[in-house]
Amino acid sequence: MRAVIRRDRKLVCDEIGELTPGEGQVLVSTLACGICGSDLHALHHMEHMIDLSRRGGAPDSGFDPRADTVFGHEFCAEILDHGPGTTKSLKAGTRVVSVPITMHNGGVEALGFSNRLPGGFAERMLLSEALLLAVPNGLPTDQAAMTEPFAVGLHAVAKAHLEPKSVCLVVGCGPVGLAVIAALKAKGYGPVIAADFSPRRRAAAERLGADIVIDPAQESPHDRWESLGVPKTRAGQSMMRMMGNPIARPVVFECVGSPGVLQMLIEAAPAGAQILVAGVCMETDRIEPSIAITKEIELTFVLGYTPEEFAETLHMLAEGVIDATGLVTGSVPLDGVAGAFTALGDPEAHVKILVKPGG
Incomplete structure (x- = not known):
């Protein structure tokens, strides 16, 4: 054959x-x-x-x-x-x-x-x-x-510490990022910010339900945190809580897998954010842990999916929950x-x- x-x-x-x-x-x-x-x-x-x-x-x-x-x-x-x-x-x-x-x-x-x-x-x-x-x-x-590539996105979302009003940023809208966006929206989370330099990929992210789609060449997606109710600094977050306003944890999905992206996200993400690393960087990379420590950033690395997540993904595709x-x-x-x-x-x-x- x-x-x-x-x-x-x-x-x-x-x-x-x-x-x-x-x-x-x-x-x-x-x-x-x-x-x-x-x-x-x-x-x-x-x-x-x-x-x-x-x-x-x-x-x-x-x-x-x-x-x-x-x-x-x-x-x-x-x-x-x-x-x-x-x-x-x-x-x-x-x-x-x-x-x-x-x-x-x-x-x-x-x-x-x-x-x-x-x-x-x-x-x-x-x-x-x-x-x-x-x-x-x-x-x-x-x-x-x-089914298989979308199961990867479902697994990444399952590993995120999401709350009903969490603000999510997906960096990179290739197949992995698109699968993450689809899973987030299938599970009812949002707002979801999607960022990619490619117009075609941004259009695909929008079709899958991303609430805000950004070209990083024109605007930093991190400029949107404050307007969505997530102060970027510890001081701003403390002030918001003192005023009786809860803050849903910000979650960032790194779906690029290129050297330097993780460090950029550590520096730009709000304090206390969880960064889910779904992009597979195959090269030696460099981060400055002190910045992540100061901001209490949580890094979570994810791979693949479980058989149950694979079956759930097939069901969501068949039912039109993921289109x-x-x-x-x-x-x-x-x-x-x-x-x-x-x-x-x-x-x-x-x-x-x-x-x-x-x-």
């Missing part, structure tokens, strides 16, 4: 071996798979990514970042066949999504970061039956494929994936591109 392979830090469309479902597994046809920012970075820096992951305590699955890898972990697929030991509760032809791991012989393969099993940039995959979720309510395939319509700005067959990686380097060109192995 055909797949797009990362080989020698290039993307090659080639043939790979056919798949046979093992114990508890199902064979699926990939219908659509999103290109994630982590895929873009991994193309050229996979070795560094895996080294940092293992230094952070991730288990060593034997994955060799120098060997052939088929990316793709944001997918919607269709069941083709069942392996031994499956219940077959979901019949062939059922559209499904799954947390992107496949269990086998007591171990797991992280789909998209495996040398043994292909991810969604292949015509077919092996998934674990126990992890499958049927796509409900006739949810279109393109939107079902957005992902219009976020998919392009689709490509397997032989167009390399070009799509290049196109995604321009934030004005696309928000999300889906790979459709069937063409």
Whole structure:
């Protein structure tokens, strides 16, 4: 079968071996798979990514970042066949999504970061039956494929110490920031300020419900805290409380992942703010802890999602609580994936591109 392979830090469309479902597994046809920012970075820096992951305590699955890898972990697929030991509760032809791991012989393969099993940039995959979720309510395939990236936003929001009247600032409106905005509005929080230099991304943030959308080239989003009832200094906050006016905790979501952004936010955020770091900075960065200490800034780093959050995200998409319509700005067959990686380097060109192995 055909797949797009990362080989020698290039993307090659080639043939790979056919798949046979093992114990508890199902064979699926990939219908659509999103290109994630982590895929873009991994193309050229996979070795560094895996080294940092293992230094952070991730288990060593034997994955060799120098060997052939088929990316793709944001997918919607269709069941083709069942392996031994499956219940077959979901019949062939059922559209499904799954947390992107496949269990086998007591171990797991992280789909998209495996040398043994292909991810969604292949015509077919092996998934674990126990992890499958049927796509409900006739949810279109393109939107079902957005379950995984939107689950990342839901998890970040779940880690935030939000109050009913919290003012939230989302810095960076790429896929992660957009997912955070969608989750905040789905949970009823606001006002939500969204900041990004890209007009296309700002428009997407507005479609997902951001209350205030700001171009940082024209205005600092931090100039809005005071007008939204959040004094930036400790003295101002104390005075407001003395006057009997409660202050909802300000929460900032860092969704850029570039060096220097975290320090900038520490300096600019109101005293007592929580900064949720959802953007993945792959380089050594520098912060001045004394400033964060003086302001009692809380830093929270987040990654991924739980299976329950993944399932909740699918439900919210299917019920229209999160409307992902219009976020998919392009689709490509397997032989167009390399070009799509290049196109995604321009934030004005696309928000999300889906790979459709069937063409």
